[in-house]
Amino acid sequence: MQKILNGPLSRRTVLSGALAATGVLAMPSILRAQDKSLKVGVYGGYFQKSFDEHIFPEFTKATGIAVESVAEPTGEAWLVQLEQAAKAGQAPADVSMMSQTSTLKGQSTELWVPIDEKKIKNFGDLLPQFVNKYPDGRIAGIGAVAWYITLVTNTDVYKEAPTSWEALWDPANADKLGLLALVSNSFLLEVTAKTFFGGTNALDTEEGQIKAFEKLAEVKPNVRLWYRDEAQFEQALKSGEIPMGQYYHDVTGLAAADGQPVRSTFPKEGGIQDSGNWVISRASQKGEEAHVFIDYMSQPSIQGLMSRKVGTAPTLKKDKLDLTAEEFAAVSSEIPPIIPRYDLYTTKSDWLNQKWTEMIAG
Structure with a gap:
Protein backbone atom coordinates (compact mmCIF):
# COMPACT_ATOMS: atom_id res chain seq x y z
CA MET A 1 0.00 0.00 0.00
CA GLN A 2 3.02 2.20 -0.59
CA LYS A 3 0.99 4.49 -2.83
CA ILE A 4 -1.15 5.38 0.13
CA LEU A 5 1.67 5.54 2.66
CA ASN A 6 3.54 8.19 0.71
CA GLY A 7 0.58 10.53 0.39
CA PRO A 8 0.49 14.05 1.89
CA LEU A 9 -0.13 14.09 5.63
CA SER A 10 -3.49 15.33 6.81
CA ARG A 11 -4.18 15.86 10.53
CA ARG A 12 -7.70 15.98 11.97
CA THR A 13 -8.85 14.79 15.35
CA VAL A 14 -12.19 13.09 15.68
CA LEU A 15 -13.02 15.15 18.72
CA SER A 16 -12.77 18.52 16.95
CA GLY A 17 -15.20 17.24 14.31
CA ALA A 18 -17.54 15.96 17.02
CA LEU A 19 -17.52 19.30 18.86
CA ALA A 20 -18.31 21.19 15.68
CA ALA A 21 -21.19 18.89 14.84
CA THR A 22 -22.91 18.80 18.23
CA GLY A 23 -24.80 21.33 20.26
CA VAL A 24 -24.71 22.32 23.93
CA LEU A 25 -27.06 19.49 24.82
CA ALA A 26 -24.44 16.94 23.81
CA MET A 27 -21.69 18.49 25.89
CA PRO A 28 -21.81 16.02 28.83
CA SER A 29 -21.12 13.06 26.52
CA ILE A 30 -18.32 15.02 24.82
CA LEU A 31 -16.75 15.68 28.20
CA ARG A 32 -16.97 12.00 29.01
CA ALA A 33 -15.27 11.22 25.70
CA GLN A 34 -12.54 13.69 26.59
CA ASP A 35 -12.06 11.92 29.90
CA LYS A 36 -11.32 8.76 27.93
CA SER A 37 -9.02 9.31 25.00
CA LEU A 38 -6.46 7.52 22.89
CA LYS A 39 -3.72 8.60 20.52
CA VAL A 40 -3.60 6.29 17.50
CA GLY A 41 -0.74 6.33 15.00
CA VAL A 42 -1.76 5.53 11.41
CA TYR A 43 -0.11 5.86 8.01
CA GLY A 44 -0.53 9.42 6.76
CA GLY A 45 -2.36 10.70 3.71
CA TYR A 46 -5.29 8.70 2.33
CA PHE A 47 -5.09 6.13 5.13
CA GLN A 48 -5.38 8.68 7.91
CA LYS A 49 -8.10 10.63 6.11
CA SER A 50 -10.17 7.46 5.62
CA PHE A 51 -9.81 6.41 9.26
CA ASP A 52 -10.64 9.93 10.47
CA GLU A 53 -13.78 10.03 8.34
CA HIS A 54 -15.13 6.50 8.49
CA ILE A 55 -13.62 4.50 11.36
CA PHE A 56 -12.61 6.58 14.37
CA PRO A 57 -15.96 8.44 14.74
CA GLU A 58 -17.78 5.08 14.86
CA PHE A 59 -15.35 3.86 17.53
CA THR A 60 -15.92 6.99 19.64
CA LYS A 61 -19.69 6.66 19.22
CA ALA A 62 -19.58 3.02 20.35
CA THR A 63 -17.13 3.39 23.26
CA GLY A 64 -17.04 7.02 24.40
CA ILE A 65 -13.26 7.02 23.84
CA ALA A 66 -12.07 10.00 21.81
CA VAL A 67 -9.34 9.36 19.24
CA GLU A 68 -6.56 11.70 18.22
CA SER A 69 -5.02 10.31 15.05
CA VAL A 70 -1.30 10.82 14.61
CA ALA A 71 0.23 10.74 11.12
CA GLU A 72 3.14 8.29 11.14
CA PRO A 73 6.21 8.88 8.99
CA THR A 74 6.97 6.06 6.57
CA GLY A 75 9.66 3.42 6.88
CA GLU A 76 11.23 2.79 10.28
CA ALA A 77 11.31 6.43 11.39
CA TRP A 78 8.19 5.92 13.53
CA LEU A 79 9.73 2.89 15.25
CA VAL A 80 12.78 4.99 16.16
CA GLN A 81 10.58 7.82 17.46
CA LEU A 82 8.50 5.45 19.61
CA GLU A 83 11.65 3.80 20.98
CA GLN A 84 13.30 7.09 21.92
CA ALA A 85 10.09 8.46 23.44
CA ALA A 86 9.52 5.27 25.46
CA LYS A 87 12.98 5.63 27.01
CA ALA A 88 11.82 9.04 28.25
CA GLY A 89 8.53 7.54 29.47
CA GLN A 90 6.48 9.20 26.74
CA ALA A 91 4.13 7.82 24.10
CA PRO A 92 3.64 9.89 20.91
CA ALA A 93 0.84 7.39 20.26
CA ASP A 94 -0.69 4.80 22.58
CA VAL A 95 -1.56 2.42 19.74
CA SER A 96 0.22 2.39 16.39
CA MET A 97 -0.25 0.72 13.04
CA MET A 98 3.17 -0.87 12.56
CA SER A 99 4.71 -2.85 9.70
CA GLN A 100 5.49 -6.51 10.33
CA THR A 101 9.25 -5.92 10.14
CA SER A 102 9.10 -2.97 12.56
CA THR A 103 6.91 -5.01 14.92
CA LEU A 104 9.63 -7.68 15.03
CA LYS A 105 12.36 -5.10 15.59
CA GLY A 106 10.36 -3.51 18.41
CA GLN A 107 10.12 -6.90 20.12
CA SER A 108 13.89 -6.93 20.64
CA THR A 109 13.62 -4.02 23.10
CA GLU A 110 10.25 -5.07 24.61
CA LEU A 111 8.75 -1.91 23.09
CA TRP A 112 5.27 -3.45 22.82
CA VAL A 113 2.95 -4.12 25.75
CA PRO A 114 1.72 -7.72 25.42
CA ILE A 115 -1.90 -7.84 24.27
CA ASP A 116 -4.30 -9.87 26.42
CA GLU A 117 -6.13 -12.18 24.03
CA LYS A 118 -8.94 -12.64 26.58
CA LYS A 119 -9.88 -9.00 25.98
CA ILE A 120 -10.15 -9.51 22.20
CA LYS A 121 -13.51 -11.21 21.63
CA ASN A 122 -12.78 -12.25 18.03
CA PHE A 123 -9.21 -13.35 18.70
CA GLY A 124 -9.97 -16.95 17.69
CA ASP A 125 -11.30 -15.78 14.31
CA LEU A 126 -8.12 -13.95 13.29
CA LEU A 127 -6.15 -15.59 10.48
CA PRO A 128 -2.93 -17.00 11.99
CA GLN A 129 -0.64 -14.65 10.04
CA PHE A 130 -2.28 -11.72 11.83
CA VAL A 131 -1.15 -12.67 15.33
CA ASN A 132 2.42 -11.47 15.95
CA LYS A 133 4.03 -13.14 18.97
CA TYR A 134 7.10 -12.64 21.10
CA PRO A 135 9.41 -15.69 21.11
CA ASP A 136 7.89 -16.75 24.46
CA GLY A 137 4.34 -16.67 23.07
CA ARG A 138 3.16 -13.30 24.39
CA ILE A 139 1.19 -11.36 21.77
CA ALA A 140 3.13 -8.36 20.46
CA GLY A 141 0.70 -7.24 17.75
CA ILE A 142 -2.65 -8.02 16.17
CA GLY A 143 -3.37 -7.53 12.47
CA ALA A 144 -4.72 -4.06 11.74
CA VAL A 145 -4.95 -4.00 7.95
CA ALA A 146 -3.68 -6.06 5.04
CA TRP A 147 -3.26 -5.47 1.31
CA GLN A 273 -0.09 -10.29 1.25
CA ASP A 274 1.56 -7.48 3.18
CA SER A 275 0.08 -6.09 6.38
CA GLY A 276 0.44 -3.95 9.48
CA ASN A 277 -0.24 -4.64 13.16
CA TRP A 278 -1.83 -2.76 16.00
CA VAL A 279 0.78 -2.49 18.75
CA ILE A 280 0.71 -0.76 22.16
CA SER A 281 3.71 1.32 23.27
CA ARG A 282 5.16 0.27 26.63
CA ALA A 283 5.12 3.97 27.63
CA SER A 284 1.37 4.26 27.15
CA GLN A 285 -0.78 4.84 30.23
CA LYS A 286 -3.89 3.84 28.26
CA GLY A 287 -3.67 0.05 28.28
CA GLU A 288 -7.37 -0.42 29.00
CA GLU A 289 -8.49 1.93 26.23
CA ALA A 290 -5.94 0.40 23.85
CA HIS A 291 -7.40 -3.07 24.39
CA VAL A 292 -10.94 -1.72 23.82
CA PHE A 293 -9.69 -0.18 20.56
CA ILE A 294 -7.99 -3.34 19.26
CA ASP A 295 -11.02 -5.43 20.26
CA TYR A 296 -13.30 -3.04 18.37
CA MET A 297 -11.09 -3.00 15.27
CA SER A 298 -11.07 -6.82 15.20
CA GLN A 299 -14.86 -7.13 14.96
CA PRO A 300 -16.23 -8.60 11.71
CA SER A 301 -18.45 -5.57 11.05
CA ILE A 302 -15.53 -3.15 11.45
CA GLN A 303 -13.24 -5.29 9.29
CA GLY A 304 -16.00 -5.16 6.67
CA LEU A 305 -16.34 -1.39 7.06
CA MET A 306 -12.59 -0.95 6.52
CA SER A 307 -12.69 -3.12 3.40
CA ARG A 308 -15.50 -1.00 1.97
CA LYS A 309 -14.26 2.43 3.03
CA VAL A 310 -10.45 2.11 3.20
CA GLY A 311 -9.88 -0.70 0.68
CA THR A 312 -7.96 -2.99 3.05
CA ALA A 313 -8.09 -6.79 3.12
CA PRO A 314 -9.73 -8.28 6.23
CA THR A 315 -7.70 -9.95 8.96
CA LEU A 316 -10.49 -12.33 10.01
CA LYS A 317 -11.58 -15.65 8.51
CA LYS A 318 -13.81 -15.11 5.49
CA ASP A 319 -16.82 -16.97 6.91
CA LYS A 320 -16.97 -14.51 9.84
CA LEU A 321 -17.31 -11.45 7.59
CA ASP A 322 -20.37 -9.62 6.27
CA LEU A 323 -18.75 -8.86 2.91
CA THR A 324 -20.47 -9.90 -0.31
CA ALA A 325 -18.48 -12.06 -2.74
CA GLU A 326 -17.92 -8.96 -4.90
CA GLU A 327 -16.78 -6.84 -1.93
CA PHE A 328 -14.38 -9.57 -0.78
CA ALA A 329 -12.91 -9.98 -4.28
CA ALA A 330 -12.30 -6.23 -4.48
CA VAL A 331 -9.80 -6.42 -1.61
CA SER A 332 -8.77 -10.07 -1.16
CA SER A 333 -8.71 -13.63 -2.54
CA GLU A 334 -9.42 -17.16 -1.39
CA ILE A 335 -6.17 -18.38 -3.00
CA PRO A 336 -3.69 -18.87 -0.11
Whole structure:
Protein backbone atom coordinates (compact mmCIF):
# COMPACT_ATOMS: atom_id res chain seq x y z
CA MET A 1 0.00 0.00 0.00
CA GLN A 2 3.02 2.20 -0.59
CA LYS A 3 0.99 4.49 -2.83
CA ILE A 4 -1.15 5.38 0.13
CA LEU A 5 1.67 5.54 2.66
CA ASN A 6 3.54 8.19 0.71
CA GLY A 7 0.58 10.53 0.39
CA PRO A 8 0.49 14.05 1.89
CA LEU A 9 -0.13 14.09 5.63
CA SER A 10 -3.49 15.33 6.81
CA ARG A 11 -4.18 15.86 10.53
CA ARG A 12 -7.70 15.98 11.97
CA THR A 13 -8.85 14.79 15.35
CA VAL A 14 -12.19 13.09 15.68
CA LEU A 15 -13.02 15.15 18.72
CA SER A 16 -12.77 18.52 16.95
CA GLY A 17 -15.20 17.24 14.31
CA ALA A 18 -17.54 15.96 17.02
CA LEU A 19 -17.52 19.30 18.86
CA ALA A 20 -18.31 21.19 15.68
CA ALA A 21 -21.19 18.89 14.84
CA THR A 22 -22.91 18.80 18.23
CA GLY A 23 -24.80 21.33 20.26
CA VAL A 24 -24.71 22.32 23.93
CA LEU A 25 -27.06 19.49 24.82
CA ALA A 26 -24.44 16.94 23.81
CA MET A 27 -21.69 18.49 25.89
CA PRO A 28 -21.81 16.02 28.83
CA SER A 29 -21.12 13.06 26.52
CA ILE A 30 -18.32 15.02 24.82
CA LEU A 31 -16.75 15.68 28.20
CA ARG A 32 -16.97 12.00 29.01
CA ALA A 33 -15.27 11.22 25.70
CA GLN A 34 -12.54 13.69 26.59
CA ASP A 35 -12.06 11.92 29.90
CA LYS A 36 -11.32 8.76 27.93
CA SER A 37 -9.02 9.31 25.00
CA LEU A 38 -6.46 7.52 22.89
CA LYS A 39 -3.72 8.60 20.52
CA VAL A 40 -3.60 6.29 17.50
CA GLY A 41 -0.74 6.33 15.00
CA VAL A 42 -1.76 5.53 11.41
CA TYR A 43 -0.11 5.86 8.01
CA GLY A 44 -0.53 9.42 6.76
CA GLY A 45 -2.36 10.70 3.71
CA TYR A 46 -5.29 8.70 2.33
CA PHE A 47 -5.09 6.13 5.13
CA GLN A 48 -5.38 8.68 7.91
CA LYS A 49 -8.10 10.63 6.11
CA SER A 50 -10.17 7.46 5.62
CA PHE A 51 -9.81 6.41 9.26
CA ASP A 52 -10.64 9.93 10.47
CA GLU A 53 -13.78 10.03 8.34
CA HIS A 54 -15.13 6.50 8.49
CA ILE A 55 -13.62 4.50 11.36
CA PHE A 56 -12.61 6.58 14.37
CA PRO A 57 -15.96 8.44 14.74
CA GLU A 58 -17.78 5.08 14.86
CA PHE A 59 -15.35 3.86 17.53
CA THR A 60 -15.92 6.99 19.64
CA LYS A 61 -19.69 6.66 19.22
CA ALA A 62 -19.58 3.02 20.35
CA THR A 63 -17.13 3.39 23.26
CA GLY A 64 -17.04 7.02 24.40
CA ILE A 65 -13.26 7.02 23.84
CA ALA A 66 -12.07 10.00 21.81
CA VAL A 67 -9.34 9.36 19.24
CA GLU A 68 -6.56 11.70 18.22
CA SER A 69 -5.02 10.31 15.05
CA VAL A 70 -1.30 10.82 14.61
CA ALA A 71 0.23 10.74 11.12
CA GLU A 72 3.14 8.29 11.14
CA PRO A 73 6.21 8.88 8.99
CA THR A 74 6.97 6.06 6.57
CA GLY A 75 9.66 3.42 6.88
CA GLU A 76 11.23 2.79 10.28
CA ALA A 77 11.31 6.43 11.39
CA TRP A 78 8.19 5.92 13.53
CA LEU A 79 9.73 2.89 15.25
CA VAL A 80 12.78 4.99 16.16
CA GLN A 81 10.58 7.82 17.46
CA LEU A 82 8.50 5.45 19.61
CA GLU A 83 11.65 3.80 20.98
CA GLN A 84 13.30 7.09 21.92
CA ALA A 85 10.09 8.46 23.44
CA ALA A 86 9.52 5.27 25.46
CA LYS A 87 12.98 5.63 27.01
CA ALA A 88 11.82 9.04 28.25
CA GLY A 89 8.53 7.54 29.47
CA GLN A 90 6.48 9.20 26.74
CA ALA A 91 4.13 7.82 24.10
CA PRO A 92 3.64 9.89 20.91
CA ALA A 93 0.84 7.39 20.26
CA ASP A 94 -0.69 4.80 22.58
CA VAL A 95 -1.56 2.42 19.74
CA SER A 96 0.22 2.39 16.39
CA MET A 97 -0.25 0.72 13.04
CA MET A 98 3.17 -0.87 12.56
CA SER A 99 4.71 -2.85 9.70
CA GLN A 100 5.49 -6.51 10.33
CA THR A 101 9.25 -5.92 10.14
CA SER A 102 9.10 -2.97 12.56
CA THR A 103 6.91 -5.01 14.92
CA LEU A 104 9.63 -7.68 15.03
CA LYS A 105 12.36 -5.10 15.59
CA GLY A 106 10.36 -3.51 18.41
CA GLN A 107 10.12 -6.90 20.12
CA SER A 108 13.89 -6.93 20.64
CA THR A 109 13.62 -4.02 23.10
CA GLU A 110 10.25 -5.07 24.61
CA LEU A 111 8.75 -1.91 23.09
CA TRP A 112 5.27 -3.45 22.82
CA VAL A 113 2.95 -4.12 25.75
CA PRO A 114 1.72 -7.72 25.42
CA ILE A 115 -1.90 -7.84 24.27
CA ASP A 116 -4.30 -9.87 26.42
CA GLU A 117 -6.13 -12.18 24.03
CA LYS A 118 -8.94 -12.64 26.58
CA LYS A 119 -9.88 -9.00 25.98
CA ILE A 120 -10.15 -9.51 22.20
CA LYS A 121 -13.51 -11.21 21.63
CA ASN A 122 -12.78 -12.25 18.03
CA PHE A 123 -9.21 -13.35 18.70
CA GLY A 124 -9.97 -16.95 17.69
CA ASP A 125 -11.30 -15.78 14.31
CA LEU A 126 -8.12 -13.95 13.29
CA LEU A 127 -6.15 -15.59 10.48
CA PRO A 128 -2.93 -17.00 11.99
CA GLN A 129 -0.64 -14.65 10.04
CA PHE A 130 -2.28 -11.72 11.83
CA VAL A 131 -1.15 -12.67 15.33
CA ASN A 132 2.42 -11.47 15.95
CA LYS A 133 4.03 -13.14 18.97
CA TYR A 134 7.10 -12.64 21.10
CA PRO A 135 9.41 -15.69 21.11
CA ASP A 136 7.89 -16.75 24.46
CA GLY A 137 4.34 -16.67 23.07
CA ARG A 138 3.16 -13.30 24.39
CA ILE A 139 1.19 -11.36 21.77
CA ALA A 140 3.13 -8.36 20.46
CA GLY A 141 0.70 -7.24 17.75
CA ILE A 142 -2.65 -8.02 16.17
CA GLY A 143 -3.37 -7.53 12.47
CA ALA A 144 -4.72 -4.06 11.74
CA VAL A 145 -4.95 -4.00 7.95
CA ALA A 146 -3.68 -6.06 5.04
CA TRP A 147 -3.26 -5.47 1.31
CA TYR A 148 -2.13 -7.42 -1.72
CA ILE A 149 0.50 -6.98 -4.39
CA THR A 150 -0.62 -8.90 -7.48
CA LEU A 151 0.26 -9.52 -11.11
CA VAL A 152 -1.14 -6.62 -13.12
CA THR A 153 -1.56 -6.22 -16.87
CA ASN A 154 -2.80 -3.75 -19.45
CA THR A 155 -5.92 -5.30 -21.01
CA ASP A 156 -5.31 -3.69 -24.41
CA VAL A 157 -1.94 -5.42 -24.65
CA TYR A 158 -2.84 -8.66 -22.86
CA LYS A 159 -6.31 -9.84 -23.90
CA GLU A 160 -6.00 -12.88 -21.61
CA ALA A 161 -5.05 -12.56 -17.96
CA PRO A 162 -1.87 -14.42 -16.94
CA THR A 163 -2.44 -17.26 -14.49
CA SER A 164 0.98 -17.64 -12.85
CA TRP A 165 3.87 -15.54 -11.61
CA GLU A 166 5.87 -17.55 -14.18
CA ALA A 167 4.72 -14.92 -16.69
CA LEU A 168 7.41 -12.61 -15.29
CA TRP A 169 10.05 -15.03 -16.63
CA ASP A 170 8.41 -15.66 -20.04
CA PRO A 171 10.77 -14.52 -22.86
CA ALA A 172 7.68 -13.21 -24.68
CA ASN A 173 7.53 -10.45 -22.05
CA ALA A 174 11.00 -9.04 -22.74
CA ASP A 175 11.25 -5.34 -21.81
CA LYS A 176 7.60 -5.23 -20.70
CA LEU A 177 7.73 -5.43 -16.89
CA GLY A 178 7.54 -2.94 -14.05
CA LEU A 179 8.74 -4.41 -10.72
CA LEU A 180 9.30 -2.93 -7.28
CA ALA A 181 12.91 -1.89 -6.79
CA LEU A 182 13.82 -3.19 -3.31
CA VAL A 183 14.24 -6.70 -1.93
CA SER A 184 12.31 -5.69 1.20
CA ASN A 185 9.20 -4.25 -0.50
CA SER A 186 8.98 -6.27 -3.73
CA PHE A 187 8.98 -9.65 -1.98
CA LEU A 188 10.15 -11.12 -5.28
CA LEU A 189 12.41 -13.61 -3.47
CA GLU A 190 9.27 -15.07 -1.89
CA VAL A 191 7.49 -15.10 -5.27
CA THR A 192 10.45 -16.93 -6.81
CA ALA A 193 10.58 -19.48 -3.97
CA LYS A 194 6.82 -20.16 -4.13
CA THR A 195 6.75 -20.39 -7.94
CA PHE A 196 9.87 -22.52 -8.53
CA PHE A 197 11.08 -24.02 -5.24
CA GLY A 198 7.97 -25.31 -3.52
CA GLY A 199 7.38 -22.47 -1.07
CA THR A 200 9.02 -19.75 1.00
CA ASN A 201 10.62 -22.37 3.27
CA ALA A 202 13.17 -22.68 0.49
CA LEU A 203 14.55 -19.39 1.82
CA ASP A 204 15.39 -20.87 5.23
CA THR A 205 19.07 -21.27 4.32
CA GLU A 206 21.63 -19.04 2.66
CA GLU A 207 22.03 -21.68 -0.04
CA GLY A 208 18.29 -21.50 -0.75
CA GLN A 209 18.39 -17.72 -0.81
CA ILE A 210 21.23 -17.74 -3.36
CA LYS A 211 19.27 -20.17 -5.55
CA ALA A 212 16.27 -17.87 -5.43
CA PHE A 213 18.44 -14.85 -6.30
CA GLU A 214 19.93 -16.76 -9.26
CA LYS A 215 16.49 -17.70 -10.55
CA LEU A 216 15.15 -14.18 -10.01
CA ALA A 217 18.12 -12.76 -11.96
CA GLU A 218 16.74 -14.55 -15.03
CA VAL A 219 13.85 -12.07 -15.04
CA LYS A 220 16.11 -9.05 -15.66
CA PRO A 221 15.88 -9.02 -19.51
CA ASN A 222 12.10 -8.65 -19.14
CA VAL A 223 12.25 -5.65 -16.79
CA ARG A 224 11.70 -2.22 -18.31
CA LEU A 225 11.45 -0.40 -14.98
CA TRP A 226 12.53 -1.14 -11.40
CA TYR A 227 10.28 1.38 -9.73
CA ARG A 228 10.19 3.25 -6.43
CA ASP A 229 7.68 5.82 -7.64
CA GLU A 230 4.37 3.95 -7.80
CA ALA A 231 2.67 6.74 -9.75
CA GLN A 232 5.26 6.42 -12.54
CA PHE A 233 4.54 2.72 -13.01
CA GLU A 234 0.79 3.15 -12.66
CA GLN A 235 0.79 5.71 -15.48
CA ALA A 236 2.95 3.50 -17.72
CA LEU A 237 0.66 0.53 -17.02
CA LYS A 238 -2.44 2.51 -17.97
CA SER A 239 -0.87 3.77 -21.19
CA GLY A 240 0.45 0.32 -22.15
CA GLU A 241 4.04 1.58 -22.23
CA ILE A 242 4.89 -0.96 -19.49
CA PRO A 243 2.01 -3.43 -19.82
CA MET A 244 2.80 -5.97 -17.06
CA GLY A 245 4.23 -5.99 -13.57
CA GLN A 246 3.48 -6.16 -9.87
CA TYR A 247 1.26 -3.58 -8.20
CA TYR A 248 -1.35 -3.05 -5.53
CA HIS A 249 -4.58 -4.98 -6.07
CA ASP A 250 -6.90 -2.34 -4.61
CA VAL A 251 -5.36 0.60 -6.48
CA THR A 252 -5.45 -1.35 -9.76
CA GLY A 253 -9.09 -2.24 -9.11
CA LEU A 254 -9.97 1.42 -8.56
CA ALA A 255 -8.24 2.34 -11.84
CA ALA A 256 -10.18 -0.41 -13.66
CA ALA A 257 -13.43 0.85 -12.13
CA ASP A 258 -12.58 4.29 -13.55
CA GLY A 259 -12.43 2.74 -17.01
CA GLN A 260 -8.67 2.31 -17.31
CA PRO A 261 -7.50 -0.72 -19.38
CA VAL A 262 -5.87 -2.50 -16.43
CA ARG A 263 -6.53 -5.70 -14.46
CA SER A 264 -5.26 -7.26 -11.28
CA THR A 265 -4.77 -11.05 -11.21
CA PHE A 266 -4.20 -13.32 -8.25
CA PRO A 267 -1.79 -15.91 -9.72
CA LYS A 268 -2.33 -19.57 -8.87
CA GLU A 269 0.65 -19.31 -6.45
CA GLY A 270 -1.19 -16.53 -4.59
CA GLY A 271 -0.92 -12.78 -4.33
CA ILE A 272 1.65 -11.24 -1.99
CA GLN A 273 -0.09 -10.29 1.25
CA ASP A 274 1.56 -7.48 3.18
CA SER A 275 0.08 -6.09 6.38
CA GLY A 276 0.44 -3.95 9.48
CA ASN A 277 -0.24 -4.64 13.16
CA TRP A 278 -1.83 -2.76 16.00
CA VAL A 279 0.78 -2.49 18.75
CA ILE A 280 0.71 -0.76 22.16
CA SER A 281 3.71 1.32 23.27
CA ARG A 282 5.16 0.27 26.63
CA ALA A 283 5.12 3.97 27.63
CA SER A 284 1.37 4.26 27.15
CA GLN A 285 -0.78 4.84 30.23
CA LYS A 286 -3.89 3.84 28.26
CA GLY A 287 -3.67 0.05 28.28
CA GLU A 288 -7.37 -0.42 29.00
CA GLU A 289 -8.49 1.93 26.23
CA ALA A 290 -5.94 0.40 23.85
CA HIS A 291 -7.40 -3.07 24.39
CA VAL A 292 -10.94 -1.72 23.82
CA PHE A 293 -9.69 -0.18 20.56
CA ILE A 294 -7.99 -3.34 19.26
CA ASP A 295 -11.02 -5.43 20.26
CA TYR A 296 -13.30 -3.04 18.37
CA MET A 297 -11.09 -3.00 15.27
CA SER A 298 -11.07 -6.82 15.20
CA GLN A 299 -14.86 -7.13 14.96
CA PRO A 300 -16.23 -8.60 11.71
CA SER A 301 -18.45 -5.57 11.05
CA ILE A 302 -15.53 -3.15 11.45
CA GLN A 303 -13.24 -5.29 9.29
CA GLY A 304 -16.00 -5.16 6.67
CA LEU A 305 -16.34 -1.39 7.06
CA MET A 306 -12.59 -0.95 6.52
CA SER A 307 -12.69 -3.12 3.40
CA ARG A 308 -15.50 -1.00 1.97
CA LYS A 309 -14.26 2.43 3.03
CA VAL A 310 -10.45 2.11 3.20
CA GLY A 311 -9.88 -0.70 0.68
CA THR A 312 -7.96 -2.99 3.05
CA ALA A 313 -8.09 -6.79 3.12
CA PRO A 314 -9.73 -8.28 6.23
CA THR A 315 -7.70 -9.95 8.96
CA LEU A 316 -10.49 -12.33 10.01
CA LYS A 317 -11.58 -15.65 8.51
CA LYS A 318 -13.81 -15.11 5.49
CA ASP A 319 -16.82 -16.97 6.91
CA LYS A 320 -16.97 -14.51 9.84
CA LEU A 321 -17.31 -11.45 7.59
CA ASP A 322 -20.37 -9.62 6.27
CA LEU A 323 -18.75 -8.86 2.91
CA THR A 324 -20.47 -9.90 -0.31
CA ALA A 325 -18.48 -12.06 -2.74
CA GLU A 326 -17.92 -8.96 -4.90
CA GLU A 327 -16.78 -6.84 -1.93
CA PHE A 328 -14.38 -9.57 -0.78
CA ALA A 329 -12.91 -9.98 -4.28
CA ALA A 330 -12.30 -6.23 -4.48
CA VAL A 331 -9.80 -6.42 -1.61
CA SER A 332 -8.77 -10.07 -1.16
CA SER A 333 -8.71 -13.63 -2.54
CA GLU A 334 -9.42 -17.16 -1.39
CA ILE A 335 -6.17 -18.38 -3.00
CA PRO A 336 -3.69 -18.87 -0.11
CA PRO A 337 -1.38 -15.85 -0.12
CA ILE A 338 2.38 -15.58 -0.33
CA ILE A 339 3.36 -14.32 3.13
CA PRO A 340 6.60 -12.30 3.14
CA ARG A 341 9.52 -13.64 5.17
CA TYR A 342 9.67 -10.68 7.53
CA ASP A 343 12.04 -12.60 9.78
CA LEU A 344 14.73 -12.43 7.08
CA TYR A 345 14.38 -8.65 6.78
CA THR A 346 15.19 -8.29 10.47
CA THR A 347 17.99 -10.88 10.75
CA LYS A 348 19.68 -10.75 7.32
CA SER A 349 18.77 -7.33 5.98
CA ASP A 350 22.29 -6.14 5.09
CA TRP A 351 23.24 -9.42 3.40
CA LEU A 352 20.00 -9.55 1.39
CA ASN A 353 20.39 -5.93 0.28
CA GLN A 354 23.98 -6.62 -0.77
CA LYS A 355 23.00 -9.67 -2.84
CA TRP A 356 20.07 -7.79 -4.37
CA THR A 357 22.46 -5.03 -5.47
CA GLU A 358 24.99 -7.53 -6.85
CA MET A 359 22.62 -9.94 -8.59
CA ILE A 360 19.41 -8.06 -9.38
CA ALA A 361 19.80 -4.28 -9.38
CA GLY A 362 23.38 -4.26 -10.68
